[in-house]
Amino acid sequence: MATMLFGFGDKVGSPVARERNSWLLWPKPAPFRQSMIGPSPAITSSPRVVARSARQIWSTFAMTSTATVTPIAHRTVSHAAPTAPGAIPLLGHWPRFGRRPYRFLSTLAAVGPVVRVRIPGYDTYVVTDPELVREAFVALSDQGLMIERAEALLGEGVTVLQGQRHRRERRMIAPAFAKSRIARYAAVMTRLGAERAASWRNGDFLAVNEQMHDLALRTVAGSLFTGELGSETAEHIHRLLPPVMTLLSRRVTRPAWIDRLPLPGNRRFDRLVVQMKAATGAIIAAYRAELAADPDLDHGDLLDTLLKARDESGGALTDSQVHDELINFLVGGTEAIGATLAWVFHELGQNPEVEAALHAEVDAVLRADGPARAAEFGDLAELEVTKRIVLETLRKYSPWLTVRHVPTPYTLGGVEIPGGSMLFVCPVAVHRDPAIHPDPQRFDPDRWLPERMADMSKGAHIPFGMGARQCPGNVFALTEIALQVATLSAHWRLRPVPGIPVRETVIGALVHPEKLLMRAEAR
Numbered sequence: 212m213a214t215m216l217f218g219f220g221d222k223v224g225s226p227v228a229r230e231r232n233s234w235l236l237w238p239k240p241a242p243f244r245q246s247m248i249g250p251s252p253a254i255t256s257s258p259r260v261v262a263r264s265a266r267q268i269w270s271t272f273a274m275t276s277t278a279t280v281t282p283i284a285h286r287t288v289s290h291a292a293p294t295a296p297g298a299i300p301l302l303g304h305w306p307r308f309g310r311r312p313y314r315f316l317s318t319l320a321a322v323g324p325v326v327r328v329r330i331p332g333y334d335t336y337v338v339t340d341p342e343l344v345r346e347a348f349v350a351l352s353d354q355g356l357m358i359e360r361a362e363a364l365l366g367e368g369v370t371v372l373q374g375q376r377h378r379r380e381r382r383m384i385a386p387a388f389a390k391s392r393i394a395r396y397a398a399v400m401t402r403l404g405a406e407r408a409a410s411w412r413n414g415d416f417l418a419v420n421e422q423m424h425d426l427a428l429r430t431v432a433g434s435l436f437t438g439e440l441g442s443e444t445a446e447h448i449h450r451l452l453p454p455v456m457t458l459l460s461r462r463v464t465r466p467a468w469i470d471r472l473p474l475p476g477n478r479r480f481d482r483l484v485v486q487m488k489a490a491t492g493a494i495i496a497a498y499r500a501e502l503a504a505d506p507d508l509d510h511g512d513l514l515d516t517l518l519k520a521r522d523e524s525g526g527a528l529t530d531s532q533v534h535d536e537l538i539n540f541l542v543g544g545t546e547a548i549g550a551t552l553a554w555v556f557h558e559l560g561q562n563p564e565v566e567a568a569l570h571a572e573v574d575a576v577l578r579a580d581g582p583a584r585a586a587e588f589g590d591l592a593e594l595e596v597t598k599r600i601v602l603e604t605l606r607k608y609s610p611w612l613t614v615r616h617v618p619t620p621y622t623l624g625g626v627e628i629p630g631g632s633m634l635f636v637c638p639v640a641v642h643r644d645p646a647i648h649p650d651p652q653r654f655d656p657d658r659w660l661p662e663r664m665a666d667m668s669k670g671a672h673i674p675f676g677m678g679a680r681q682c683p684g685n686v687f688a689l690t691e692i693a694l695q696v697a698t699l700s701a702h703w704r705l706r707p708v709p710g711i712p713v714r715e716t717v718i719g720a721l722v723h724p725e726k727l728l729m730r731a732e733a734r
């Protein structure tokens with residue numbers, strides 16, 4: 212279980228062997244050495260062991276690592292970070308950051324590996340160098356003020372918890388993402404993918420971002436509660452979540468006192484949160500009653516795993532903690548998977564040669580015996596092109612911000628960072644830095660061929676973060692995206708609609724396509 216939590220107990224400057232960037236791993240069949248939730252790998256500073264440990268984790272997605280660890284040159288002399296140019300009196304960089312956040316952060320690699328940014332209220336440092344990104348993710352795990360703002364919805368789930376409580380609960384939720392469980396959730400993904408493929412008609416104009424968001428939400432909700440009992444609740448949550456997410460993303464980026472004003476938006480948010488709690492509370496009570504009657508019952512879903520989770524001393528999660536974790540999974544999973552799926556189809560529409568390679572692959576795997584079928588968990592090993600497309604999409608369109616709180620003075624890459632500061636890592640900026648990923652705007656899934664990623668730094672591909680807070684749903688997400696891309700592409704080609712430019716827009720921590728309209732063409 213603790214392999215999911217490499218950063219547990221990390222101290223500043225702890226050995227690199229404890230971090231776990233999964234992204235340097237590649238789909239080449241490898242012996243399965245250790246389950247993703249197996250015992251924690253031995254702690255060692257050997258770079259070779261780093262690569263092996265990461266490979267073990269990612270063998271869940273049938274990938275192997277060719278990663279090497281690059282030494283950092285700039286460590287010896289300690290100095291102050293350069294400040295980003297363009298600050299204005301009082302507001303500092305806020306106008307530039309607030310208007311086009313990740314575009315502003317993308318300019319900072321030219322300034323230095325660690326750059327000071329002036330945002331009123333926060334002493335902020337931005338890390339642009341992938342090796343230092345890796346080091347910071349391993350050393351620091353708390354997120355500070357910004358995430359506390361999301362507490363109204365996320366309650367006391369892992370996203371918000373800090374320190375020892377975070378470590379305990381990460382261990383307890385880990386079995387929910389074990390390989391055997393992912394295989395069971397994959398059955399839900401396969402079913403919903405097939406239903407979605409069957410729901411489109413030739414020539415339909417599809418709002419692709421809405422379609423994919425809906426599919427992602429149904430899949431996460433369907434994996435939370437698989438049984439009959441859960442379908443009504445899943446449907447209810449499906450209606451509640453989109454408005455809650457919209458209101459939440461507004462809250463986290465504005466001053467806290469506004470949340471307490473009796474504004475219509477605040478009242479609506481509070482009402483929706485109460486309704487979500489009531490919906491999940493009812494299903495938790497029903498599951499508990501069923502499990503009390505038959506302790507051997509296994510619903511095979513996330514809720515079942517959470518109710519059976521125990522810590523080292525046999526303690527279970529309370530109803531309120533189970534509820535909070537469910538909401539954390541829903542919120543963590545839905546938006547990011549939906550946006551990534553939408554970007555996949557946008558990029559396929561723009562890159563006919565990539566689309567052709569994908570179609571050749573899915574035809575070989577899913578149409579071998581006649582009409583196209585939906586992709587299943589067991590097909591993943593053969594869906595090599597599909598998986599490369601998923602990784603490349605997550606490079607170009609990952610979350611744009613992860614935040615770490617620096618509790619005490621900390622030296623990173625020779626730069627002194629005062630205690631109490633915020634550290635920003637902008638995955639989109641790292642992923643689009645031409646010095647790290649040449650020709651970054653080009654959608655090139657073959658970047659993820661083993662020979663081409665051999666020298667890539669571990670901090671160069673970080674859509675799921677790293678260290679103690681690395682996304683616990685990473686394998687779930689990769690599985691879901693790969694299966695849905697394969698299933699939908701076996702049946703449909705989505706064509707761009709001429710004359711409608713597709714713009715990037717920031718919603719919460721993600722870059723979404725704004726109005727992605729495409730036309731469905733039967734294959």
Ligand code: HEM
Nearest residue numbers: 369370539540543544547548613674675676680682684688
């Ligand atoms: C493409 C899909 C996804 C992306 C890009 C993504 C990205 C991330 C990132 C970057 C973090 C770490 C944030 C940080 O370092 O501060 C994170 C955390 C988290 N994710 Fe995901 N995620 C995805 C899917 C999922 C899914 C499917 C689930 C659950 C079903 C999930 C649940 C969570 C939770 C609970 C956390 C908080 C972990 C903690 O703080 O310990 N995510 N995710």
